[in-house]
Amino acid sequence: MRLSRYFLPVLKETPAEAQIASHRLMLRAGMIRQASAGIYSWLPLGFKVLRRLEDIVHEEQIRAGHIPMLMPTLQSADLWRESGRYDDYGQEMLRITDRHNRDMLYGPTNEELITDIFRSTVNSYKELPKTLYHIQWKFRDEIRPRFGVMRGREFYMKDGYSFDIDEASAIHAYNRHMVSYLRTYERMGLQAIPMKADTGPIGGDYSHEFLVLADTGESEVFYDRSVTDLSLGDRSVDFDNVAECQAIVDEFTAPYARTDETHDEALFEAEVPADRRKSARGIEVGQIFYFGTKYSEALGAEVVMPDGSRKPVEMGSHGIGVSRLVGALIEANHDENGIIWPEGVTPFRVGIVNLRQGDTDTDAACDKLYADLTAAGLDPLYDDREERAGAKFATMDLIGLPWRITVGPRGLKEGKVELTSRRTGESELLTPADALARCA
Ligand code: ATP
Ligand code: MG
Ligand code: MG
Ligand code: MG
Numbered sequence: 001m002r003l004s005r006y007f008l009p010v011l012k013e014t015p016a017e018a019q020i021a022s023h024r025l026m027l028r029a030g031m032i033r034q035a036s037a038g039i040y041s042w043l044p045l046g047f048k049v050l051r052r053l054e055d056i057v058h059e060e061q062i063r064a065g066h067i068p069m070l071m072p073t074l075q076s077a078d079l080w081r082e083s084g085r086y087d088d089y090g091q092e093m094l095r096i097t098d099r100h101n102r103d104m105l106y107g108p109t110n111e112e113l114i115t116d117i118f119r120s121t122v123n124s125y126k127e128l129p130k131t132l133y134h135i136q137w138k139f140r141d142e143i144r145p146r147f148g149v150m151r152g153r154e155f156y157m158k159d160g161y162s163f164d165i166d167e168a169s170a171i172h173a174y175n176r177h178m179v180s181y182l183r184t185y186e187r188m189g190l191q192a193i194p195m196k197a198d199t200g201p202i203g204g205d206y207s208h209e210f211l212v213l214a215d216t217g218e219s220e221v222f223y224d225r226s227v228t229d230l231s232l233g234d235r236s237v238d239f240d241n242v243a244e245c246q247a248i249v250d251e252f253t254a255p256y257a258r259t260d261e262t263h264d265e266a267l268f269e270a271e272v273p274a275d276r277r278k279s280a281r282g283i284e285v286g287q288i289f290y291f292g293t294k295y296s297e298a299l300g301a302e303v304v305m306p307d308g309s310r311k312p313v314e315m316g317s318h319g320i321g322v323s324r325l326v327g328a329l330i331e332a333n334h335d336e337n338g339i340i341w342p343e344g345v346t347p348f349r350v351g352i353v354n355l356r357q358g359d360t361d362t363d364a365a366c367d368k369l370y371a372d373l374t375a376a377g378l379d380p381l382y383d384d385r386e387e388r389a390g391a392k393f394a395t396m397d398l399i400g401l402p403w404r405i406t407v408g409p410r411g412l413k414e415g416k417v418e419l420t421s422r423r424t425g426e427s428e429l430l431t432p433a434d435a436l437a438r439c440a
Contacts, residue, residue: 022330023148038145038153077103133160189342206290211282339400355408
């Protein structure tokens, strides 16, 4: 992409309404624009990052054997009356009336809708297990939308629903989700720690939230420092292997890690040596939940068993906050000059800065580099504007691409360009071919 043809409305001023770095930087880098409180337009640069996260989520869900689909944003209130949640959900639910005076709502989550699809299409135990998921916009009329996309009212969420015949199979589905989430966050360059979460009135041990440690997080968390040493790395996982998934879950949930909702100070002190006890703030970027037959019983989602009896299915729901993750990634990856994208999620991989726009040789060298980087699949953003070098560097630092290649007449005399890493700030003079090879 040539910057002269792109749409990148960067702001020079720091927007006064933004209280945290990610919100400020997303506005300044022209990634989002507020449409109304807690509702944002995703401008091209922000949309590109959102898409990259969405792609990773899809790839990892499909790898785990889960099936993508798409449910609508608007739902009928009738299903929610059946489950009893229409009244319980309270003011976070945006209620809408259509022209025929029917009660509708903008979905805050999809348990009812997916259970309705399931009950009207699946009859036999033979069709289980199944996990269906979608990535769709949600609406929750948050009392205090803030921090940009971190606590929006409209937000983008992956929500998956597992249907199993018995508890053992449902726990395997739960474990598959935990493992696939660990891999998803790692691919994004984030450490998200699974923490024991509140299961509310349903009870049981089967809910975890995934928390990214950050001072600006809204949750208070308590954990054994050793949990931050864990990583899935590049081990390959057989998601059909029950014991293997269980072993990974056991490994990642062995160290104490809880949010304030489930924190037990006495247990914390008994289990964790004092020098490893940590308390910090965290951002919730996902949650998994096994809740048994709560919705299947309420909505009559049953299957016929081998002996002819009918049984309500065991269900779980599993969410990832895709749009919140964009903010969380920036909270974890920025400095005073701007964003520092991890390579796995960056909107463009490399930026080209032309120091002497209009100079025939420099323009020609940039054009060739741009063509070569594009052919190599490195998705360059070429700053070909008639701007001062300082302004071009500031823009590149702000939008945070991992690599910058600076091209000017002085270097070109020796056949060299300058390659700079956004993360380390280190620069090297290289031939264009070597620079390309280095950021590949
Ligand atoms: P929170 O505690 O932050 O209100 P939640 O527990 O209500 O979140 P879930 O129902 O678990 O949210 O939804 C799954 C994921 O969706 C969350 O882990 C979070 O990452 C994301 N999410 C929830 N609410 C919002 C929001 N208002 N804006 C952006 N993302 C959100
Ligand atoms: Mg909430
Ligand atoms: Mg929560
Ligand atoms: Mg939650």
